[in-house]
Amino acid sequence: MILVSGGIKGGSGKTTIATNLAVMRAAQGRDVLLIDADDQETATDFTALRSERLPSGAGYTSIKLTGSAVRTETLKLASKYDDIVIDTGGRDTTSQRAALAVADVLLVPFVPRSFDVWTLEKVSSLVGEMRAANPNLKAYAFINRADPNGRDNAEAAEVIRETEVLAFIDTPLGTRKAFSNAAAQGLAVIELKPQDTKAAEEIWALFRYVFDTVAVSE
Numbered sequence: 001m002i003l004v005s006g007g008i009k010g011g012s013g014k015t016t017i018a019t020n021l022a023v024m025r026a027a028q029g030r031d032v033l034l035i036d037a038d039d040q041e042t043a044t045d046f047t048a049l050r051s052e053r054l055p056s057g058a059g060y061t062s063i064k065l066t067g068s069a070v071r072t073e074t075l076k077l078a079s080k081y082d083d084i085v086i087d088t089g090g091r092d093t094t095s096q097r098a099a100l101a102v103a104d105v106l107l108v109p110f111v112p113r114s115f116d117v118w119t120l121e122k123v124s125s126l127v128g129e130m131r132a133a134n135p136n137l138k139a140y141a142f143i144n145r146a147d148p149n150g151r152d153n154a155e156a157a158e159v160i161r162e163t164e165v166l167a168f169i170d171t172p173l174g175t176r177k178a179f180s181n182a183a184a185q186g187l188a189v190i191e192l193k194p195q196d197t198k199a200a201e202e203i204w205a206l207f208r209y210v211f212d213t214v215a216v217s218e
């Protein structure tokens with residue numbers, strides 16, 4: 001599967017999702033390629049830190065691509081890996097469009113009670129445009145950095161459910177320090193010790209949805 005972690009909002013959790021899913025998928029014995037298509041290179045930095053810290057290495061292959069090469073190189077590499085995860089920057093760039101031109105699935109994190117939800121329409125039209133080139137592109141949205149309480153999660157979910165282009169996945173990730181603590185150590189949140197069981201359960205639920213439910217429906 002070629003999976004893109006994208007959207008057009010900075011700081012929504014794209015790299016967190018891309019790196020966690022890549023680590024978890026590789027831990028299942030799959031040959032995973034993580035493509036960093038964001039010029040900020042956060043995913044690449046994460047992998048470098050991870051490789052340094054873990055005696056067994058990152059567990060997946062990591063490369064950096066930019067612009068239209070994201071499409072052409074991914075196409076060349078697709079048959080060599082079981083799964084490819086592409087991390088994009090939070091803008092409508094040539095890189096993100098190139099990724100969407102070859103992707104099976106786009107995953108878009110939305111932070112509730114923020115300007116993120118305002119970008120829904122723009123993300124929808126981006127997906128709509130990219131489906132002209134890639135009719136099989138599936139697009140899913142979910143809530144990241146959910147609030148511990150209050151109405152904001154439900155309100156954001158309602159707005160997302162209304163869009164026809166993106167399917168809403170009801171597997172939110174809460175606002176949990178464990179996600180940033182793990183990233184700071186080059187780890188996925190499920191590898192963090194002591195473990196934050198809620199964070200681990202949440203990322204597993206998203207993981208299962210993406211690699212079991214979505215993959216099977218292809």
Ligand SMILES: Nc1ncnc2c1ncn2[C@@H]1O[C@H](COP(=O)(O)OP(=O)(O)OP(=O)(O)O)[C@@H](O)[C@H]1O
Binds near residue numbers: 040090173179
């Ligand atoms: N569920 C969460 N709970 C707490 N912190 C989170 C959560 N998700 C992400 N973060 C933190 O928020 C910050 C931004 O996340 P991340 O880098 O994944 O976003 P991004 O969308 O890739 O940003 P950019 O647009 O800059 O690439 C990071 O410090 C990350 O650790």
Ligand SMILES: [Mg+2]
Binds near residue numbers: 087088089
């Ligand atoms: Mg990022």
